[in-house]
Amino acid sequence: MSDKPDISEVESFDKSKLKKTETKEKNPLPSKETIEQEKAAATS
Template structure:
């Protein structure tokens, strides 16, 4: 059983190995104005 890591050891090792990253939206939701413009364009 001494070979298995404890939860404290796992949590500590993950924090040391992970890097901070900035997330960016690849597919942002359309704004209300964009939706209205598309609806008006569809009516033409």
């Protein structure tokens, strides 16, 4: 058995068969302003 994986299927894969999807961030990071407001509220 070879150490290298068999990529023959990957080389012959047709990308045009894939469907286009919209990605949406489920858990976006808070903005810098939000972080600063929370820090100020926690210290006061």
